[in-house]
Amino acid sequence: MAEAKGKAKAKETKEARETKETKAPAASPAAPQKARIGVFVCHCGTNIAGSIDVKGVVEYAKTLPDVAYAEDYQYVCSTPGQKIIEKAIKEKKLTGTVVAACSPRLHEPTFRRATAEGGLNPFRFEMANIREQNAWVHMHDKESATDKAKDAVRIAVAKAALLQDLTPKSVTVEKTALVVGAGIAGMQAALDLANAGIKTYLVEKLPTIGGRMSQLDKTFPTLDCSQCILTPKMVDVGRAPNINLMTYTEVDAVEGFIGNFDVTLRKKARGVLSTDEAEAKGIVGGGCNGCGDCEPVCPVIKPNPFEMGMKPRKAIYIYHPQVVPLLYTVDFDTCIKCGLCVTACGEKKAIDLEMKDELVKLKVGTVVLALGYDIFPVEKKREWGYQQFENVVTSLEFERLICASGPTGGHLIRPSDGQTPKRVAFVLCAGSRDNTGIGKPYCSRFCCMYSLKHAHQIIEKIPGVIPYIMYMDIRSFGKMYEEFYYRIQDEGAKFIRGRVANILEDKATKNLHVYAEDTMLNRPIDLEVDMVVLAAAVQPASDTDRTRKLFGVSCSQDGWLLEAHPKLNPCGTTTAGVFVAGVCQGPKDIPDTVAQAEGAASAASIPIHIGKVELEPYFAQCIEEKCAGCGMCVNLCPYSALSLVEKEGGKKVMQVTEAKCKGCGTCGGFCPGGAIWMQHFATPQVVAQIDAFLTGGAK
């Protein structure tokens, strides 16, 4: 019975081939009778030639059916290399090309262009990956690697022989962009896009923009006041005519593709109307003007997350005086709906305690994700006593405690007794560079520098204070960073090279004993200090995973968003038209974040300025004479690109809406009648590859 199935399959394939012939004209001008494939094998210097007998592969290729020409070259991707392809196509009258070289994810576009230059349809090109997936992973077994390369070429040739002409579908790009997250990265990206003349939606889940940077007191190594350099930008964002700012809003759903993303946003019930919203509701001169009359009357008191819970806020609140937009927010989880605020607000009628979430639909051409980061829950490292001992704080809490606009007006005090600490230990790598499975394996990258800055800040503010910096390595890699290190050392900070083993509290004095080894001194130390600041590791912001999945963006093992290429495409993602900026792609300091934001913005503006993008034409096609109209594929399609239509004579067949089809092939993989033709990955083409591998071998 097995064999029977096999035969059945073979038959099906043959039919499919015929179908293709009958179908081909639709796509290609002149379907050639006999395939003539040219094979070009790349040495890539010694990258490939070092572990594969390139000449042997070429000689082998010449013996393959349909191969009209084969040649090797040092670097096929080079200009002369590409010329060879063009020349061969013309002189040898090739119908298709195969390049055996690196990964198609690297050079497929290059060789498609070369193939087109030679006068063939670019989709007549097929690539055999003999570098990433062969030469580099079988470096010590030249024989097997060479065999594998021959098979790869054979498989590629088999497909190339059946490839058709295809024309990429060109779609117009919506001239608007979406930026998710309004920290410094998102703000910068939005400003750049807006200044480039692009209508930009900037979406922030919190009630105000500014992100983590607005929580910082000063910034290294220049020591600019963070708020001072940030607020102007925040104001610009608030004012920019091209930016449509939507705070207290989350992304709810995403459909479509580059050029035409259909995004659904959830405007969370804020309980407060902006002046515009009020006007829209016909409340003349109404809406929230940030006067703050509502706040004092509110009876509910809660910790303010912006102040790391060290300062109270009401159930109707703003995070801090410089918020943008200056608009109060009702925390409906704690609001008791007493209505006092409504009365206080009076004629402005800004407060609506019955407000509900609201869904907003947008169409955008490109997207920038700037989702930011959270602090690693360092209490999980029990040995450092965070949340067990009052005077152990995190670096972000320290930022608020040292900040003039913070809960203590910038006077650093010990949480336990309000005293000014005279000896402060800064614990670096608090949860970073940790392979125990509790902390994070990576370097959080900016802790070293802000801890140096913290040391400077207390030296500046507290006469006679001694900062002890407990470090493994000081990573001062940026411009003027090493100089900053020099300066802080000069100012009197004490550097102790040893990772902190554990911290114990003196119950009587609430002082802390920091245990470590001074590895330079080769002695264990018991360092009694008044306060400990943990430079806690960073991790992706809480809802990063949910959001990235909405946009089909992958992540690396540690949860940070995965860039399209770590070196050559650091802002792109695997989803065309979606770009990343800032720490959500991996820990980075403010300069790097802003730089990447500008990169992402410019990358996101390109398709919009061009006005159209070409989509790879990997669409599904219905082979109507085979379609039984069962409609199973219709339910399978995740993009509802398929539908059943009635043809003359009442025959129901499936029809593809190409604009919606993304070419995943889920329908083609399922169709019981083999009635779906997946362009460029058609059943006969794939089956030919399988046959070529298993039955076409010389061995």
Added chain:
Amino acid sequence: MAAPDGWKPKILGIVCNWCSYAGADLAGSARTQYPPDIRIVRLMCTGRVDPLFIMKAFMDGADGVLVSGCHFGDCHYLEGNYKAAKRMFLLKSVLKDLGIEDKRLRMTFVSASEGAKWAKVVEDVVKTINTLGPSPIAAFSK
């Protein structure tokens, strides 16, 4: 069934373009060495994998087939990998009926950042097939 001397397993790998193929590339850039007994066919998504592809491979005498896609929830096309996984699960029972050990078909999930995992997966698959020996169909079709 023990492997005859000099026998090398023929293993077909069908991988999705976005996760597993990228993961395999990463293994390459990292120079992570693994056994050379697998040949790759790239599709855009494992959802495209027609069970008949795999039947065809076994009829052609493949000793093993590896289908590898994105992790659940990470599929570039939302849910192609779920559908593929379901199909592979059903297909395994069919294979059993045909007297083909279902261990010869394996579905794995390797993300674009898991180069080392890809190498490990191929190692495992090759190990499994080596212990199973040549496919009964291969012997039968000769």
Added chain:
Amino acid sequence: MAEAKGHDYALFLGCIAPNRYPGCEASAIKCSRKLGINLHDMKGASCCPAPGAFGSIDLNVWYAMAARNVVIAEKMGMDIALECNGCYKSIYEVNEKLKHHDELRDMVNEVLKTVPDPTDPTKKGTMEFKGTIDVFHLVELYADPKICGPDKIRENVVRPLTGTRIGVHYGCHLIKPKKERHLGDTENPMWIEELVAALGAEPVQYRKKMQCCGAGGGVRGYDLVHALDITNEKLINLHEAKVDAVTESCPFCQLQFDRGQIEIKEKFGKMWGLPVLHFNELLGLAFGMSPAELALDMHAIPVDPFLKKIL
């Protein structure tokens, strides 16, 4: 697993409890029965063997001898319960290692083949590590609500230790390394304190609670004053916290604290006179056993000051 078999356990005695502090053994058997934990003799069991000594000279011997003890319980079809942290390290850890590392298991079974059968010493070739049982420390079982739990202990107290302040010394090998144990936090655990509180006493926190007693790893034998200096630091911290007694779950720690104080007197000229009681001895007292039944006169440091407060 314990659940499935009801609450019967093979009691692994070790050395110091039966041969130096027999009260620990007596109360373990008696009190556990009151708590629905029936302990059964492990005929022909030996030293665990001492993890410090044997681990330091030949880990293979350590694996094999511990495995032999485990197999005795496997043949009884019971999980092991024991009352010494040192034994816990040997028996628990070897049991886990052999369960998960075939090559170790094979090596050990190769040797066990030649060892007499526990049921019939004339028979050989019947000893084989199968990995069918688990290993527990008695205090772990006392703390586990599924088996016993503090409430059940409270119910059975006839002589509450009210008015006494007790410092808890967990000892190292019961809970560390946390990755290979399953008893939670090792920086500041509190579950034995809960048991002490259940007896009516007041558990007291003190500096460096988790510090080692100093005896382990063969150091007590190798460099006595070094070991004693560590013990002395613990005693200073316990004294500072004004405790009436220190309790532990390890007769070896107990030996170090108890006899150690005599040696500290000799070597450093300090006399602390702090009563040292194994948790099972405390349990015995709270459950109404007499000091005589618990052979408390075997202690080098008289426990009378503590007894005065409760009798």
Added chain:
Amino acid sequence: MAKAKGYSDPKLEAKLQDRYYYREYSHPDFTKKVHDLARTVNHMCYQCGTCTGSCVSAPRSSYRIRLFMRRQVLGLEDEALTDPDLWLCTTCYSCTDRCPRDIAPTDVIMAMRNFAYQRGIVPVNFLKTVQLIYQSGHGVPNNDVNRAVRTKIGLPKDPPTTHAYPEFLPGIRQILDHWKVKEQADKIVAEAEKHG
């Protein structure tokens, strides 16, 4: 390797001895040996000092676990195995619990002690335990005082271990002899006693 200077005065020769670290001192195979016995990623140490900072022996001795980790990473076998500090680890596992590289330094020490023992470098107290167990099956055997007390409180005078069932001792001796630990122990102890 260290160069002898050939000075006539041995005191000066000692005072001025060549203290360079030479590549030849390293034996990479030692790192591997430790790995196989200790079953931990001992080669991954990045010398942060968390181990020494956690160590109860460090504050009262010259014992530095970090130094031993360094030696085994570099394969400085002789230096590691001949250092008497090797025997000051109380195996409290605090370093293992906190090591950010997820190494078990305690087990590394135990492995190195095993190798030292194989060279005959081992404090006799460790071997005394071996001898006791060989005789009685117990590292801390029973005695008459204790027997009396046991009977008084209603326990059998000997516990139901190898004490009450000496017929099990041969089995235990088999295990010890299989790895020749008794033999080795007797030899080293005799040596030690000879040299007082």
